[in-house]
Amino acid sequence: xxxxxxxxGGIGGTAAALALVGRGWSVQVLxxxxxxxxxxxxxxxxxxxxxxxxxxxxxxxxxxxxxxEVSAGIRDERGRWLSRTDVATLRERFGAPVMIHRARxxxxxxxxxxxxxxxxxxxxxxxxxxxxxxxxxxxxxxDLVVGADGIRSVVRRAVCGEVAxxxxxxxxxxxxxxxxxxxxxxxxxxxxGARFGMAPLADGRVYCFAVYxxxxxxxxxxxxxxxxxxxWHDPIPGLLAAADPNALLHNDIYDLPALPSxxxxxxxxxxxxxxxxxxxLGQGGCQALxxxxxxxxxxxxxxxxxxxDRERRTRTQMITRRSARIxxxxxxxxxxxxxxxxxxxxxxxxSAQLRSMAEILDWTC
Ligand SMILES: Cc1cc2nc3c(=O)[nH]c(=O)nc-3n(C[C@H](O)[C@H](O)[C@H](O)COP(=O)(O)OP(=O)(O)OC[C@H]3O[C@@H](n4cnc5c(N)ncnc54)[C@H](O)[C@@H]3O)c2cc1C
Numbered sequence: 001x002x003x004x005x006x007x008x009g010g011i012g013g014t015a016a017a018l019a020l021v022g023r024g025w026s027v028q029v030l031x032x033x034x035x036x037x038x039x040x041x042x043x044x045x046x047x048x049x050x051x052x053x054x055x056x057x058x059x060x061x062x063x064x065x066x067x068x069e070v071s072a073g074i075r076d077e078r079g080r081w082l083s084r085t086d087v088a089t090l091r092e093r094f095g096a097p098v099m100i101h102r103a104r105x106x107x108x109x110x111x112x113x114x115x116x117x118x119x120x121x122x123x124x125x126x127x128x129x130x131x132x133x134x135x136x137x138x139x140x141x142x143d144l145v146v147g148a149d150g151i152r153s154v155v156r157r158a159v160c161g162e163v164a165x166x167x168x169x170x171x172x173x174x175x176x177x178x179x180x181x182x183x184x185x186x187x188x189x190x191x192x193g194a195r196f197g198m199a200p201l202a203d204g205r206v207y208c209f210a211v212y213x214x215x216x217x218x219x220x221x222x223x224x225x226x227x228x229x230x231x232w233h234d235p236i237p238g239l240l241a242a243a244d245p246n247a248l249l250h251n252d253i254y255d256l257p258a259l260p261s262x263x264x265x266x267x268x269x270x271x272x273x274x275x276x277x278x279x280x281l282g283q284g285g286c287q288a289l290x291x292x293x294x295x296x297x298x299x300x301x302x303x304x305x306x307x308x309d310r311e312r313r314t315r316t317q318m319i320t321r322r323s324a325r326i327x328x329x330x331x332x333x334x335x336x337x338x339x340x341x342x343x344x345x346x347x348x349x350x351s352a353q354l355r356s357m358a359e360i361l362d363w364t365c
Contacts, residue, residue, distance in 0.1 A: 003142040012271025012288030013148030014109040019296030032123035041174040042207030047095035048363035049286035065202040072187035079233030082345040094361040129265025153273035159264040165254035175243040193333030263305040275316035280326040
């Protein structure tokens, strides 16, 4: 039986383990956290990710957490629509996206793995192209080593040396908020150098994010975030007022420069370790799920890792570039450019929006 060590038990690593187990591999996941847990916020899963989850037999379990019928789009700070998403056509054309709590997604993935596959509290220090993995509990080796250890991957060093993540110039705050009055309109609000987003979770709570331009490593507090968005349209100030300061997540936003390869010897990188991207398209986790399914399908084949590299690198690097461009436009701060951007958004027909999404969302495994 072929053996695999998956380094990292996040969304990508757990999905890869599941996909490999499904193809008869003997798999160990080494996760450095003492408990496998996901941080408390939402994640959008688009139809491409749902197809990858279908391949893992979990699509319907995740779809059960799908959004109710809502209206969405992009507004300006005063709440005027710049662009409306045709949600009905989106559903019909691509299938409904799912907004799910990350912890719930990881629970669903993990529950499908056989007992004992995930070993927690084991930090990997190094991996080598011959399949050896040096970790806190000794050295293990396998036919395949999957580097699913996130944006600051140690496994990546064996594939392409030290690669520093690039700061995108903006920082994000995320919260899941209990609300008393149900909301029906969601999406993003774009201001000058700042953005706010909201999406409904299946349990009635709202996942929100506030993003603004800032130097790297800027600290801040919920009070400052509230102050920045206090004059924005409803329900933004109310959502921030209801956010729990102890359950708030704060991340500077990074992506990775294009790697020359995702594989070397017995190692394959996936997810953020291979192609961390800005979250502007909501695709980082979706791409990790695609990677997992494609890797498991090819890894046992002659030349399989080279094919995985070719197939996944082209696609994920295209999406990373596109996501970075959207971030640049969304975070514009000079008044004339913001006015120009808003006009362009108002004039863009829905059909053009749907066309640009097709290349990403039409993926099948
Ligand atoms: C603000 C924000 C919003 C986002 N929104 C979306 C969205 O809506 N939709 C979407 O698809 N994506 C979204 N993303 C991207 C998504 O979160 C990531 O792409 C996804 O979590 C990547 O999963 P991963 O498993 O590759 O890496 P990670 O989630 O980083 O998991 C890596 C795992 O490896 C472990 N690990 C790290 N180093 C070691 C080591 N040395 N030894 C052992 N274990 C190790 C870590 O503990 C962790 O469990 C967003 C990201 C951000 C920052």
